[in-house]
Amino acid sequence: MSATRNEMGGERAPGDLAHALHETEPHVPVFTGARRAELDELLTRYPTKMAALLPALWIVQEERGWVSSDAMAEVAQVLELTPAYVKGVVSFYTMYHQHPVGRHFIQVCTTSPCNVCGAEDVVNAFLKHTGCEELGVTSGDGKYTVIEVECLGACGFATPVMVNEKFIESVTPETVPALLASLG
Amino acid sequence: MADVKMVNLTIEGRTVAVPDGTSILEAAKAAGVLIPHYCYHPGLPVAGVCRMCLVEVEKAPKLAPSCATSVAEGQVVHVHSEKALEARKGVLEMLLINHPLDCPICDQAGECELQDYTYQEGRAEGRYRDPKRFNPVEDFGGDVVYVANRCILCTRCVRFMDDVAHDPVLTVAERGDRALIGKFEGEDLTHPWAGNVIDLCPVGALLSKDSLNKARAWELDRSASVCPHCSQGCNMIVETRDNQVMRLRPRPNEAVNKYFMCDHGRLNYRWMNRQDRVDVPLVRQAGVLASADWEIALRAAAALLAGKRAFVLASPNLSNEALFLLGRLAKKTGGTGAFRVPQGAEAPLPGVEDLALRADRAANGRGAELLGFTRSETPLSGLGAGDVLIVADEELAQLDASGAAKAGAVIVIGTTLPAWARHAANVVLPIANCTEEEGTFTNLRGRVQRFLQAKAAPGVARPSYFVLGDLLAAAGEGSGFWTAGQTFDALAASVPAYAGLSYDGLGLRGAMTQGALAGASA
């Protein structure tokens, strides 16, 4: 299935990295050892296995950086669901990546409250300083992907930016270069 | 039903009483009012997402989705009030903004609910001026192709595969106006009942590959029938054009198949159009089978039977009427009959009680049993030396045709002429197949159901009961079997299992034979 949608779904990132639904090497199971124990503990919190689906997908993304089709199949098998069902859930929630993304996945809020505070200038500053040619397309060295996201819930601290799991407040075009330098 | 609380309400000015818990949409049906809808289907769990079924309920602050709203005592419902019409017009307009105007090339045209309701209640012109969303066509496996652009996201297909087929291989993928139906690679619509999603799809998003671009809906003639491919007896519709069967589709019957039909049944229609038919009577003269007219052929067959014992090798795909008369013929000569049922893998539809593609791959095995024929894996073993073997539409493909060698004479009454019969048959009488005549089948639960004629038989082939009636007359037995109805009524009068039934009384829903198997669906 083609992963690029029309402009509404802008943040799907096919990237220069393989626009891949599959991993390039055979899938190594995620839910072994400590991760399996973590899932087992989570399962005690809910009366159904299905309720552990979002937490399980987070474990996958923490381990592998994205959720591949093979990972979806593994999660389905572990939670006794079908792969199609898991795919339906993964594709609903925008925080799960269905493709590999840049090492630093930069998400800039541009919804109206931040928009009136210059969020679009922050986006342009990121594009300029990361060398990414356009939104959603990973930089040639695989280091950065820049996307616009919807309200991050830090409107009074415009403009908020997330880099992977890191939440940074009050970013301005002037502070962008230092921010990027701090990422390493 | 005892103690069901009834609720009275008024819909479009008509008062109606329905059981408590009925939806307004179903109550409207009972009142004779069709509320336009897409996602609702009586065979699927309620979704309430298309928002097409919105109606105005007096004293309620908002319009109600009638498929998902239960009736209440004294409710007054307006289906065609200005507010309701505006709302539905709005839904139709929204559905059409991304929907490609593919009607000229879309198979669904002519039987498309989007066309129908737009024509009935939609805007005359669209106001959308922006680019439409695009998604590529996808092969969903089995007989199904998914044209994503046309999809209106009613989710009937997803709910069918999940709740009825218990094979949740379809899902809604993505969100917002990017949403479409998705599946996982490697998981296809190969479930034996998956083809039903094509019928369920209100628009041309899910299409049959087999029927793709073959015929326009309005070119087709439709006849009610019963699927002959197994003993379940799903009710179906035979669709023909220019005397060719183009398509088979399920016909609703709450007691047998609900709204569904399996892929094996629906896709196996080509044999109904086969060209290698025997279409003229044949009589062996001077060692060669030569065409003859009916009079001569019938007299020749009767002559062969005179003073001899007949053994009937019957096909379990023959109608009750044909089998009844064959039984008469056998009994008259002091003979018997047997039949064999080809087998296949059973494939249930788990979400419906007692519905499956049955292991018995023939329409009327039960009927043959009730009419006194013996079921056997080696049906020819009952043939006595010197008997007249009547092969009734049985191709003998899987049987050892050499078993027929001990017969004194062979009469073939059938739709085709099997290879071995070219040398062995003395008389061949051509008959119509089940799409070319009318009659009845009895399904595995003992339900007798009528099938109607959908197309003309080839050449001078005649309905089976007609030919057998004539043969009985030629053999000195009374006639009076000119129609299927007469034959069935005579059958009902003489076979205890069918007591009390009449051909007219069967209607198009069928009726149960006496002493039907315990635990059978009513």
Add this chain to the structure above:
Amino acid sequence: MGFPHKPHERETLVLSKHFGEQEAIGLDGWRKRGGYVALQKALSMTPAEIVAIVKESGLRGRGGAGFPTGVKWSFMKPGDGKPHYLCCNADESEPGTFKDREIMRWTPHSLVEGCAIGAYAIGAEVAYIYIRGEYTEALDKMNAACKEAYAAGILGTNAMGTGKTVHVYVHKGAGAYICGEETALMNSLEGRRGNPRIKPPFPAVAGLFGQPTTINNVETLVAVPHILNNGAEWYKKFGRPDNPKSTGTKLYSVCGNIQRPGNYEVPMGFPFKDFLYDLCGGPLPGRQFKAIIPGGISVPIQTREEAENSPMDYEGFVANGTMLGSGGVIVIDDAQNLVKQIARAARFFAHESCAQCTQCREGTAWTTKILERIVAGDGSHEDLETLLEIGENMTGKTICVLSDSCATPVASGLQKFRGDFEALIKKKKVHMVPAQVA
């Protein structure tokens, strides 16, 4: 407080009293500040007694709907033999709103306590806190707080030594505004796509996992310990004397073109004019307030005059052309392109639509496309009429109100700022000429 600014003297610091205090985050520091006294008291009362107090206090849901909390809790039938659930809605995704985030990252134990009391009051042994996936700091702090609470015996099968069972679990969302809708939240918790459900059945009858469930916002739940500690009468004192329907304090998240954005806590009925100009410092230099949205992006836009006239409570805002909603105050000044911001708001809704209902799925995207065309100078007068009609078709006809929420800024924008739209409409009308067949 106007955190991150120092509290303004006219604020009333109840929920936000300890924002900015590092020591308040951990269990010991929270206990020093009076934490878990209310829970201990609650566990010695009957659930019915707690519900009565909360009902009497007039506390209303702070997530946006403003439904009386005590009444909502009373829908949960005790002794029905079914497992009850409390869901804390920490999905905070309404643009302009960022108060729950502060509550969770500065005073996480206040929420643990609020959830524990709320769960006990509705007969639930399990409370789930559904936190949006982007709130990484809140997730860390809440997870740590729960761990501390379990270790200290506050939570678990012997909550605070009473032998009663109270579990509080944190559940991480994954990027969907619609999961802030209570029935979508339940679906998401169950491991499904975040689709809202048709009501009836209502959550109190059949909710999470099909069992009786109550969903409450973060700010609502953290008010409960204060009400139990100080009494319902104390809570009712905050508010306009002539409006007993709105009681207590409210945390307002202020953002946009204003001197001092941040979270401010004021009592119900506080004058909005004073709030904007005094507490928040007024407009940026050389600018004037133009459009104010006091309750998050889903409520109608106010003109400056309407805003300056509003008492800040549920009824006060309704009387002045808008709603209190989530209390996310978005301020747009006269240097901004208002139509562009309305288009951006529509784009937000189009992105977040779950895709179930036709009007929302198609209408949000259509609205966005028309607005963006208008902003780009390619709009027509017919487009404005079409926008209003699309908005009407999107209102009151869907499973949830995301659809209505998209229509609201457009309708109020066109109603109160029509000139802005018309200024962007092309002056020249293009006539379509049919092609000539040679």
